[in-house]
Amino acid sequence: MAVLLTKNSKILVQGITGNQGRFHTKQMLAYGSQVVGGISPGKSGEQVEGVPVFDTVEKAVEKTGADASIVFVPAPFAKDAAFEAMENGIKLLVMIPEHIPVQDSIDITTRAQELGVTVIGPNTFGIISPGEKTKMGIMPNHIYKPGPIGVVARSGTLSYEIAFSLTNGGFGQTTVVGMGGDPVVGQTFISVLHHFKDDPDTEGVVMVGEIGGSAEEEAAEYLKTFGKPVVAYLAGRAAPPGKRMGHAGAIIERGRGTLESKEKALTAAGAQVVTMPWQVVDALREAMASH
Amino acid sequence: MKQYEYLAKGALREHGIPIPPGRLVNNPEEAYQAVEAIGPAALKAQVLVGGRGKAGGIRFAHTPEEARETAKAMLGMDLKGYTVERLYAEGKLDIEREFYISVTTDRNKKVPLVMASLAGGVEIEDVDDAQIVRQWVDPRVGVLPYFGRELAQRLGLDGVLAREFADLVVKLYQIYREKDAELVEINPLAVVDGHLVAADARLNIDDSALFRHKNVELIDEGSEIEKKVHKIGLAFVELDGDIAIMANGAGMAMATVDAIQYFGGKPANFLDAGGGASVEPTAQALDVLVSMEPKVIFVNIFGGITRCDDVAKAILQVRNTTGIPVPLVVRLVGTNEKEGVRLLEEAGISAYSDMAPAAERAVQLAGEGRS
Numbered sequence: 257m258a259v260l261l262t263k264n265s266k267i268l269v270q271g272i273t274g275n276q277g278r279f280h281t282k283q284m285l286a287y288g289s290q291v292v293g294g295i296s297p298g299k300s301g302e303q304v305e306g307v308p309v310f311d312t313v314e315k316a317v318e319k320t321g322a323d324a325s326i327v328f329v330p331a332p333f334a335k336d337a338a339f340e341a342m343e344n345g346i347k348l349l350v351m352i353p354e355h356i357p358v359q360d361s362i363d364i365t366t367r368a369q370e371l372g373v374t375v376i377g378p379n380t381f382g383i384i385s386p387g388e389k390t391k392m393g394i395m396p397n398h399i400y401k402p403g404p405i406g407v408v409a410r411s412g413t414l415s416y417e418i419a420f421s422l423t424n425g426g427f428g429q430t431t432v433v434g435m436g437g438d439p440v441v442g443q444t445f446i447s448v449l450h451h452f453k454d455d456p457d458t459e460g461v462v463m464v465g466e467i468g469g470s471a472e473e474e475a476a477e478y479l480k481t482f483g484k485p486v487v488a489y490l491a492g493r494a495a496p497p498g499k500r501m502g503h504a505g506a507i508i509e510r511g512r513g514t515l516e517s518k519e520k521a522l523t524a525a526g527a528q529v530v531t532m533p534w535q536v537v538d539a540l541r542e543a544m545a546s547h
Numbered sequence: 548m549k550q551y552e553y554l555a556k557g558a559l560r561e562h563g564i565p566i567p568p569g570r571l572v573n574n575p576e577e578a579y580q581a582v583e584a585i586g587p588a589a590l591k592a593q594v595l596v597g598g599r600g601k602a603g604g605i606r607f608a609h610t611p612e613e614a615r616e617t618a619k620a621m622l623g624m625d626l627k628g629y630t631v632e633r634l635y636a637e638g639k640l641d642i643e644r645e646f647y648i649s650v651t652t653d654r655n656k657k658v659p660l661v662m663a664s665l666a667g668g669v670e671i672e673d674v675d676d677a678q679i680v681r682q683w684v685d686p687r688v689g690v691l692p693y694f695g696r697e698l699a700q701r702l703g704l705d706g707v708l709a710r711e712f713a714d715l716v717v718k719l720y721q722i723y724r725e726k727d728a729e730l731v732e733i734n735p736l737a738v739v740d741g742h743l744v745a746a747d748a749r750l751n752i753d754d755s756a757l758f759r760h761k762n763v764e765l766i767d768e769g770s771e772i773e774k775k776v777h778k779i780g781l782a783f784v785e786l787d788g789d790i791a792i793m794a795n796g797a798g799m800a801m802a803t804v805d806a807i808q809y810f811g812g813k814p815a816n817f818l819d820a821g822g823g824a825s826v827e828p829t830a831q832a833l834d835v836l837v838s839m840e841p842k843v844i845f846v847n848i849f850g851g852i853t854r855c856d857d858v859a860k861a862i863l864q865v866r867n868t869t870g871i872p873v874p875l876v877v878r879l880v881g882t883n884e885k886e887g888v889r890l891l892e893e894a895g896i897s898a899y900s901d902m903a904p905a906a907e908r909a910v911q912l913a914g915e916g917r918s
Contacts, residue, residue, distance in 0.1 A: 358756070471654070
């Protein structure tokens with residue numbers, strides 16, 4: 257089992273004829289994802305990796321019955337692409353681009369809430385469900401394996417590091433979700449944890465957080481009634497205040513978003529917070545055994 | 548991107564929010580003319596650091612002659628590491644009360660947030676929470692006048708001030724939307740002769756939205772080396788240690804900085820070489836690290852989209868051109884790992900496959916850490 261993304265998800269790729277779109281369509285197909293169509297205005301009739309290209313999401317949905325879409329278009333056009341997908345019935349929307357204006361993200365997430373659309377990202381590596389052999393995202397295929405651990409992360413490469421250490425440590429994954437590194441993103445730790453809570457196959461969860469905002473603090477409140485073991489790693493321990501650490505959202509502003517505050521809240525809620533990424537596996541083993 | 552005070556004030560004026568009379572001053576003569584025109588004024592250094600006043604960045608001039616002399620002293624002065632290049636001359640205000648108002652984005656609720664307080668004039672973080680009124684905006688509706696009236700009522704304002712305040716909230720939200728602001732703040736929002744005036748203002752524009760604000764002056768407030776790396780298009784933050792760091796991806800780069808500190812070392816920088824950077828930008832980034840003259844360089848790569856052979860090629864390219872005159876520690880795993888490791892080994896560089904021993908080794912080589 258998995259959360260949000262299953263083998264039945266029929267996936268569109270918006271921006272399929274761009275470099276990124278092409279490359280990752282190939283990778284997604286290789287992993288087993290059911291990519292049923294691509295969008296690239298003016299290029300209908302073409303194929304990418306055997307996938308038919310359409311001019312509009314409307315036409316693609318009509319012809320393929322797609323219910324999910326992954327967006328690769330450049331940031332200035334991302335809002336248009338997101339709304340086109342949502343207005344045409346897409347229910348799972350993965351927004352890969354970085355540097356989407358925050359106010360566009362506000363508009364996207366507001367509309368998504370009205371329509372009941374699940375938005376992953378923006379500025380995310382996507383979502384992967386190893387047991388279902390499907391993914392929507394840019395993560396490397398070989399580092400995951402099926403198993404009982406749910407992973408929810410704010411950053412990409414760091415989550416690869418941790419997912420790979422889980423795989424090598426004998427912990428496969430139900431689903432790995434990238435929330436995204438922007439200030440405003442579709443998912444919160446809580447919304448993803450909620451899915452993991454309801455998923456009978458997810459036996460434990462790893463959270464990968466970082467400085468900035470207060471998503472971790474809010475999640476801590478929820479964890480008190482979560483009922484499954486949780487290990488958290490938080491990046492940015494050595495980060496100075498007032499500086500953006502790569503991600504637009506990773507910044508300690510006016511005394512808010514510090515690692516200490518997040519660590520304290522999560523620990524108080526019963527999560528195992530580790531200091532370094534390589535400590536996740538041992539902490540998880542311990543947390544699972546004592547649960 | 549933070550905007551200078553004079554630009555923030557300009558945005559307020561454009562939208563009809565009252566500001567004190569003021570002028571941008573580039574040289575002592577303009578300071579003379581400014582005070583001649585507007586009378587006794589504050590000369591305010593246009594730098595993007597907090598606590599300007601205490602650091603000597605705000606001085607008063609009562610006469611044009613005094614303004615010229617004061618401007619001479621201020622222009623070119625160093626203010627917390629920034630050179631003062633421009634001043635903003637602003638008419639002195641007889642302030643009766645000081646309020647606070649801002650519009651910003653609430654990351655958790657994913658909607659705009661209006662915050663206001665009658666206890667302005669100090670940083671809002673220092674204001675007791677009970678004295679702050681918060682109202683969230685439905686972005687589909689925006690801020691209509693009733694929103695401002697409700698806010699004024701909750702603050703306890705009435706009469707002229709309540710009317711002016713409600714009107715100002717509407718305009719401030721327009722600025723937030725039209726300028727793609729992360730923050731637009733008036734503090735203090737002064738009461739002068741019974742009317743509201745924006746005595747000081749902050750405007751931070753969302754970097755990601757600059758493509759649709761072509762007329763915005765690009766301001767990189769970083770250090771010289773930070774500006775240099777930002778021009779390559781990479782995220783870089785200068786820290787005060789001596790172990791230079793390169794990693795791929797923002798989270799990994801943060802974790803790498805943390806790991807160096809964990810083993811007792813002092814990180815010199817944060818550098819995200821990109822989630823999928825190719826040979827050239829990676830080599831450029833390494834060149835910058837070399838130019839910082841660190842004790843050790845630590846490269847930590849988990850190749851997902853980034854290819855390990857590309858990273859190895861970049862390292863060898865820099866070694867064969869600029870040269871790497873300090874010890875180099877490389878951790879390299881992931882996509883095309885075998886090829887990358889082989890390239891490095893042929894050149895006599897052995898790569899680690901785990902992050903922890905590699906970070907520990909980098910700290911050791913720098914002669915730091917726990918013994």
